[in-house]
Amino acid sequence: MARPRRIVLVRHGESQGNVDDTVYEREPDHALALTERGLAQARATGARLRELFGDERVSVYVSPYRRTHDTLGAFDLDPERVRIREEPRLREQDWGNWQDREDVRLQKAYRDAYGHFFYRFAQGESGADVYDRVGSFLESLHRSFEAEDSPPNVLLVTHGLTMRLFCMRWFHWSVAEFESLANPGNGEMRVLERGEDGRYTLDKPFERWREPEPYGATGQPPGKPAGWPAG
Template sequence: MTTNMFAVSPACHPRHAFALASRVAGGNDCTRKSGLGKGSHARFGTRRAASGHTPLQFQVGDSSLSSRRKASHRPGARMHHPHDQRRFLRGSGQHFPHSDQESLGLFSGDGKRRVVKPERIIIVRHGESLGNRDESTYVHVPDWKIPLTKKGFGEGQKAGEKIKEYIGDKPLFIYTSPYLRTKQTLAGMVEAFDTNYIVGVREEPRLTEQQFGNFQNLATIVNSKAERARFGRFYYRFPQGESGLDVYNRATSFIATMFRDFANESIARDDLNVIIVTHGLTLRLLVMRWFQYSIADFEETLNPENGSFVVMERKEKEDTDSRFFKDVSAERRDLRHW
């Protein structure tokens, strides 16, 4: 049984999703739902801390991220497939019956299902693409079909290794933009993980890059970016494309869906780690929306580097503030290199 809230269909079990990571997504059902394609990477910077959020801490991750633990990983490990999808797939390949869910904190005292905040949310920017290297690529290749460079795929592998060092062997759920370069980035990343711990993968169209128009003229690209700088990057709308505000609204909708997913018994667990593989501007607007930064704050930011990632960690003790997450990434001045 599949639902709109993360249930992983038998056809798209992580075992199959992992197999798809070595090739470009085709037209079958599993490919469309898993969203994996050929290889890729990611890297990033940050911004200002907003006042009062509650349970996640916001950190900047990059290639210099230190290892918290050495966690073993078994390449090529087989996935165990639960017969009852309503039961949660454990990292070990086991699953728990419904009777165990109350002890896991999936229900509040009155029996109502509650949001189970993940241990971490990690947002990754894709690795270097051909478009990053040469903007003329956009003239003859649709944006969503632009692949990674060899360097970009290596960046994806490195991001996966650093994230694996950081989180160890924990249940993992992954969202990815359906663009080729993000799916290739994810394919490179998952090489670092024991696939027993991948609960599921979802291709999420709301995580796509800002739409800059269809096939683009190089002179138009240059002129539009100059005009955007004068007009304001948040409100400027590209011809036949989107404004930053449009992407912000997509991010808002995605975050709402993600919180519904956190109440879904198919994945809900206190030690869950979530990875979101997306694009530079979309990453910035996700963080802006999450921590309720102002438009003026956004205007000061720049795209993170390819292959960078942001780590948001759950706070173990909630504040009186009603919001779920808190940005504790040092001072605003340390976050301007976004």
């Protein structure tokens, strides 16, 4: 099995919904475009990716949302070295059709109190639902590593929650650990790098907005999760 040298996760650039939450009342979530700032963020990330990948081939998986496609387009990667596949399982957490602004704000307050992993939006998904489809995608991704021509780099262009859940699934983090982590900023990336022992580590941890709460059979909060950088 030729596992990739690195797996890169990128959150889309700033979108219309990130600066004006009333837009969800008029436009479908999947159709929201990037702002000018979001395009600039994507171009800056693209420069870093081109330097990181060099002349190596890249297998790209992109969420079907407009903002992720636009982010990928702004990367300006060499089309001769990339293989692009749209992957619906990497989409944003579904909140359910057009959204009423005040209702969503109320549901977000409920989610904050209930827990981001288990709370299910009334017409949409819970974080656990997204975790399940990310797990399904990972099974497909691992099968792709078995191909003889498997590229040394994998790039996922997706969303903040999905990035955290991907790492939770990959590194077997606990629910309590997931609940303590914040989304990366728009246009930010995280790199899973394969070491000499074949194991992957994150180049940079997700920021924590709180310490993990004691939970589970041990009654002890988890320490630094597997895959985090040393130090």
